[in-house]
Amino acid sequence: MxxxxxxxxxxxxxxxxxxxxxxxxxxxxxxxxxxxxxxxxxxxxxxxxxxxxxxxxxxxxxxxxxxxxxxxxxxxxxTWRGVQRFFVDRFPGALYRLRWWWVGTLAANVVVTGVMIAWLLGHPAVEQSLLSPAEVDQLVSHDFEDYYSEYAASHFAAQVWVNNAWVAALCIALGVLGLPVIWLLFQNVANLAIIGSIMIRHDHGAHFFGLILPHGLLELTAVFVAGGTGLKLFWSWVEPGELTRTQSLAREGRTAGTIALGLIAVLLVSGIIEAFVTPSPLPTWARVSIGLIAEAVFFAYVFVLGRSAFGRGQTGDLDAALLEDRVATQA
The missing domain is CATH 1.20.58 (Methane Monooxygenase Hydroxylase; Chain G, domain 1)
Known part of the structure; x- marks a missing residue:
């Protein structure tokens, strides 16, 4: 030419x-x-x-x-319209498209946690190797509950929000490598299983679930969404399908960015619940009900609003107009 x-x-x-x-x-x-x-x-x-x-x-x-x-x-x-479109279309559409990845991650972690708790309850020697009797008594009688009211609620909410957002970000960012995500999730559920088994063995099971469920349902779901998204990012270059590995990884990377931004809002809600509802004087049934409602709203958001958005072509990727330069580079 x-x-x-x-x-x-x-x-x-x-x-x-x-x-x-x-x-x-x-x-x-x-x-x-x-x-x-x-x-x-x-x-x-x-x-x-x-x-x-x-x-x-x-x-x-x-x-x-x-x-x-x-x-x-x-x-x-x-504009605010862009923010609205993100939470009405792009974010729920992304959650719905990747639903089997994060729902599978959630189910697997719930099973692993249950198995670990059952195994730890059947092997009390493990508890004795981890904590002394005095430390166990301190955890069961004071530390576990006091953790939620040790700081001012507003400061605690911010602290929890930042910490959980960091864990979710790591799950997504390290997703391209695969195994680090599984290790992060295992550490998360192992800590939960150890504390849960100790509380249950010492007749504080109701107390344990009464403090964990109000905020933990939504919080852990958000972490498992991040984990599932990270694993999908890993799989995008292992099995790219009809796309090249670069194109597949780029598409899932953009979708992962969408989910990461949306989870900031989800974790803000769970942080507020953990700071203001979990340590509140409300009866246990009321606090747990708030957690169940928050979880139900999230699933409705995904499987009602997200399904509708996905049907309109929303996948979590950028708008087609913003990808035209990428198309133009191909011959």
Missing amino acids: DLDAYVAAHLAEWRRLDELSRRRRLSGPESDELVERYQQVATHLSVVRTSAPDATLVAYLSTLLARARNRATGARTG
């Missing part, structure tokens, strides 16, 4: 796109033209990269397309 001739033939179109991208206001026809010119120049970039990959020209067209994309979408993504 004669690169000079190609540039001469299309330079006017590139300059027109640049002009539209720099305008503060666009009329309806001009907005339509911006989108049309964007698609044309994206095609030009693809041709240049394939037939005559001149680095200077590729950089120029890429910058031009980035500016045009920001001009076309920047105002929309910075």
Whole structure:
């Protein structure tokens, strides 16, 4: 291909796109033209990269397309409407698409926790090797319950929120490696199983579940969602399907980012419950009921709102308009 001739033939179109991208206001026809010119120049970039990959020209067209994309979408993504669309469409759609990954992770961890508690109850020597009788008595009589009221509720909520968000982020970020996610989840349930077995053995089982269930149902579900998302990220490059490994990993990475952002809000709710409901003087049945309601709302959010969003094509990935540059790089 004669690169000079190609540039001469299309330079006017590139300059027109640049002009539209720099305008503060666009009329309806001009907005339509911006989108049309964007698609044309994206095609030009693809041709240049394939037939005559001149680095200077590729950089120029890429910058031009980035500016045009920001001009076309920047105002929309910075509004409350964008936030609303995220929580009504994109986040629940992502949760629904990956539902079998995180539901499977949740079920597996519940089974493992139950088996561990049963095994620990049948082997009291393990407890004796971990804690002295005085430490067990302190845990059962004071430490477990006092943990939830040791700090001011607002500070405790923030602390719990940050800690749980960090655990969820690690599950997603390390997901590409696979095994670290399983290890993180195992550590989480092992700690729960050890404390649970000690409380149950010393006739504080009702006390244990009365303090864990109000916030733990939603909190652990969020962690298992993160774990399932991380495992799906790992599987995306092991078995990419019809996509290349790079494309599959990129798609699941963007979806994982969507879920990570959404889980921040979910964990904020569980943190508030843990700080204000779990240590409250409400009767146990009321506190547990609040936890069950929060969990039921989350599942309704996924399987009602998420199913509807998924049916409309929402998968947790970025909008197609934001991925046009990626398409344009292919020949």
